[in-house]
Amino acid sequence: MHATRSAESGEAVNALKVGVVLPRHGVGDVAAHARHAEQAGLESVWVGDHLIPTSPFLDSTLVLATAAAVTERIKIGFGVMVLALRPVAWAAKQVATLQHLSGDRVLLGVGVGGEVHGDAAWRAVGVPYRERGRRTDAALAVLPDLVRGEPAKVDGEEVTLSPGATMPPVLIAGGPAALRRTARYGDEWYPAFSAPDQIAAAARELAALAAEHGRPAPRLTVALSIALGDVPAAAIDAQVRSLTEYGMTDAQARRALLTGPPARAAEHLAALAEVGVHRVIGMPFTGDRFRQAELFTEAAHLAA
Missing domain, CATH: 3.20.20.30 (Luciferase-like domain)
Known part of the structure; x- marks a missing residue:
């Protein structure tokens, strides 16, 4: 990433961290x-x-x-x-x-x-x-x-x-209902499929709840479904349908996807960083998982 690296840890300093979900089996x-993820710099x-x-x-x-x-x-x-x-x-x-x-x-x-x-x-x-x-x-x-x-x-x-x-570190997953649990027990809040404006509003509430317990505001890690590069519309539509099973509307599901070229994905990552997100986890939903890890890394470089 275009950021200073710690000589001891090799990790980027003051840069958005990115990771990927491994195959299920x-x-x-x-x-x-x-x-491959380690070699790609994730x-x-x-x-x-x-x-x-x-x-x-x-x-x-x-x-x-x-x-x-x-x-x-x-x-x-x-x-x-x-x-x-x-x-x-x-x-x-x-x-x-x-x-x-x-x-x-x-x-x-x-x-x-x-x-x-x-x-x-x-x-x-x-x-x-x-x-x-x-x-x-x-x-x-x-x-x-x-x-x-x-x-x-x-x-x-x-x-x-x-x-x-x-x-x-303990990352508490879930939507707004998980904020109280995060404020009490978590080091980070870990929502999935959330847009920057939703994250920003919830983060303000989370900070207030943590203060009630005498704790600092938890950090923010966000998970997103990703399919970068040239992806068939049918694959994106299928993923949208699967996300609606979690109670999301079609419009909400489409907003929760990270798609398109790395430059466009970088704009979304930068918007998340702007509201305080320090890590984004990519969940590839296409078969080219190695390529998705590489494109995701490229997007993170561009967002830095």
């Missing part, structure tokens, strides 16, 4: 895409977290362990861990282990899980779907101590995990 694909790679999705999906912790094993610098992110699907002590053990294996490169996105995937996963693990928000908050309250190897109360029992690890 295929071990060779995961390793190849993680290496800041991070991310993977979703699903137990019983509508399409094949590998376990997120093992995907990130694979990504960490084949790279040296790039950060590895949960985009996002559905924390309430796991006993919190196991989740903490997984996070701490990834920190050790990766050399403190974990970015811990956390979400409560959405209705679009149904409740089959919740039934499978014996967790009532309606309790996912409460359980997520309870887990977030003790997770830092558990990851650090400090004593924590879990269901009335004192638990100390070993070895402890550095607690990674």
